Amino acid sequence: MFARISTSFAEFPGIFGESDPKGGAPIRVNLNEFSYKKGAEIFGEKEPADYVYQVATGAVRSYKLLSDGRRQIGAFHLVGDIFGLEIGTEHRFTAEAIIDTTVRLLKRRSLELVAESDAKVARNLLSMTTSNLRHAEDHMLLLGRKTSLERVAAFLIEMDHRSTAAGILALPMCRRDIADYLGLTLETVSRALSRLHDLGILNFIGNNQRQIVLRDRDKLASYDLQH
Amino acid sequence: MFARISTSFAEFPGIFGESDPKGGAPIRVNLNEFSYKKGAEIFGEKEPADYVYQVATGAVRSYKLLSDGRRQIGAFHLVGDIFGLEIGTEHRFTAEAIIDTTVRLLKRRSLELVAESDAKVARNLLSMTTSNLRHAEDHMLLLGRKTSLERVAAFLIEMDHRSTAAGILALPMCRRDIADYLGLTLETVSRALSRLHDLGILNFIGNNQRQIVLRDRDKLASYDLQH
DNA sequence: CGAGGGATTGACCGTAGTCAATGTGGGTGG
DNA sequence: CCACCCACATTGACTACGGTCAATCCCTCG
Numbered sequence: 001m002f003a004r005i006s007t008s009f010a011e012f013p014g015i016f017g018e019s020d021p022k023g024g025a026p027i028r029v030n031l032n033e034f035s036y037k038k039g040a041e042i043f044g045e046k047e048p049a050d051y052v053y054q055v056a057t058g059a060v061r062s063y064k065l066l067s068d069g070r071r072q073i074g075a076f077h078l079v080g081d082i083f084g085l086e087i088g089t090e091h092r093f094t095a096e097a098i099i100d101t102t103v104r105l106l107k108r109r110s111l112e113l114v115a116e117s118d119a120k121v122a123r124n125l126l127s128m129t130t131s132n133l134r135h136a137e138d139h140m141l142l143l144g145r146k147t148s149l150e151r152v153a154a155f156l157i158e159m160d161h162r163s164t165a166a167g168i169l170a171l172p173m174c175r176r177d178i179a180d181y182l183g184l185t186l187e188t189v190s191r192a193l194s195r196l197h198d199l200g201i202l203n204f205i206g207n208n209q210r211q212i213v214l215r216d217r218d219k220l221a222s223y224d225l226q227h
Numbered sequence: 228m229f230a231r232i233s234t235s236f237a238e239f240p241g242i243f244g245e246s247d248p249k250g251g252a253p254i255r256v257n258l259n260e261f262s263y264k265k266g267a268e269i270f271g272e273k274e275p276a277d278y279v280y281q282v283a284t285g286a287v288r289s290y291k292l293l294s295d296g297r298r299q300i301g302a303f304h305l306v307g308d309i310f311g312l313e314i315g316t317e318h319r320f321t322a323e324a325i326i327d328t329t330v331r332l333l334k335r336r337s338l339e340l341v342a343e344s345d346a347k348v349a350r351n352l353l354s355m356t357t358s359n360l361r362h363a364e365d366h367m368l369l370l371g372r373k374t375s376l377e378r379v380a381a382f383l384i385e386m387d388h389r390s391t392a393a394g395i396l397a398l399p400m401c402r403r404d405i406a407d408y409l410g411l412t413l414e415t416v417s418r419a420l421s422r423l424h425d426l427g428i429l430n431f432i433g434n435n436q437r438q439i440v441l442r443d444r445d446k447l448a449s450y451d452l453q454h
Numbered sequence: 455c456g457a458g459g460g461a462t463t464g465a466c467c468g469t470a471g472t473c474a475a476t477g478t479g480g481g482t483g484g
Numbered sequence: 485c486c487a488c489c490c491a492c493a494t495t496g497a498c499t500a501c502g503g504t505c506a507a508t509c510c511c512t513c514g
Contacts, residue, residue: 066453072371087354137291137320187471188471412504414463
């Protein structure tokens with residue numbers, strides 16, 4: 001299911017912070033890279049959380065399933081994002097590669113060891129957990145109280161903020177993934193996107209339904225009520 | 228809006244952990260108690276987060292509002308629960324007393340100071356944030372993918388687990404609060420409770436619709452699909 | 455005893471879900 | 485190289501779950 005790419009000692013940006021400008025040696029730990037084919041599972045819910053992951057290339061979805069197959073995607077992880085960070089012993093989500101993906105991985109144990117002596121690393125762990133919490137809290141509001149159009153608008157705005165090419169979105173995920181992230185069906189997502197297109201708010205690039213140009217962000221934002 | 232009750236030096240259980248069995252002096256910090264009348268706001272979203280709170284008596288709801296008044300309650304805080312703990316500088320929820328409530332409060336600044344030198348306190352902060360995150364993640368699944376009956380069943384089970392008197396629930400919150408927690412309307416909550424009553428799963432104690440006896444937890448649990 | 459908040463229940467409505475048909479592009483194998 | 489297949493997306497028709505609106509009941513409190 002995965003291929004081992006390389007083993008190296010390298011930085012794992014985001015946890016250890018920026019390299020020390022005062023000349024201290026940057027922290028280096030044993031880092032592996034692994035590649036996963038589109039659709040491959042990176043780890044499963046309830047599995048022991050021995051590693052922390054960072055997306056090097058590709059994209060990842062984290063989700064929970066109900067016993068009858070209903071799925072809720074809790075987050076998408078794009079290049080640079082760290083995921084699979086658990087404080088308890090087991091993963092609370094299943095993580096899958098949305099497209100062919102390479103991740104860097106780091107033994108949780110070594111991270112904990114560093115955190116014990118380095119208050120800065122410990123604070124970074126807390127701040128990453130907090131930002132996950134903030135995202136989940138905002139997403140509860142979306143899932144509990146927003147209409148389908150508002151959800152899709154909020155999704156596009158979120159993706160726009162996270163994308164490097166401003167105004168142009170190259171979505172790695174299919175409509176079903178978006179739907180399971182927004183608590184909708186894929187048909188409803190499709191209809192909302194068509195509606196936003198008809199309203200002149202977005203265009204599709206060529207015939208690729210996953211490449212989107214945001215033509216009117218202000219109008220788009222007006223469908224994403226802020227709290 | 229609130230009345231000052233007392234000022235004292237006392238423990239704030241849950242952050243500093245159990246008192247040290249090895250005879251070390253228990254950590255003591257300046258602690259105030261405040262009381263809030265039913266419905267009173269304890270702090271508002273976007274306000275600076277200068278304090279951390281613990282429910283001494285009563286119950287609290289934390290919520291976000293959309294600009295048109297739609298409300299999503301993110302959590303209920305019962306006796307002993309800590310809330311209002313932010314890592315950033317401002318609150319991400321509004322907190323209100325559901326019934327007459329007394330809270331203990333602690334200056335965030337002093338907590339941070341203790342956390343800097345005491346790794347145990349720092350770890351407790353992380354573990355509390357993590358348990359908030361876990362709750363939010365589970366709630367996303369509920370809000371995104373569960374039916375109204377499943378949501379109400381899950382709510383009752385959650386309250387049952389948190390209540391001391393097993394099998395008997397004395398809910399402090401009204402139907403609207405429950406609805407805004409579950410992403411439903413109060414009518415839908417009421418209908419679901421009536422349905423569960425008709426199914427022989429619960430009874431109301433006397434004429435008080437907020438006191439509930441769980442008669443058949445297994446059947447109740449069967450409506451709350453686990454993931 | 456009256457007012458008012460909270461809960462239940464019924465009738466109806468509307469948003470999003472379901473089911474199904476059709477379109478389209480990319481990848482594969484003959 | 486091209487034909488076929490399959491995954492993905494769109495769109496339409498219909499359904500249904502939960503929302504809306506309204507009437508009624510009941511308890512608490514002043």
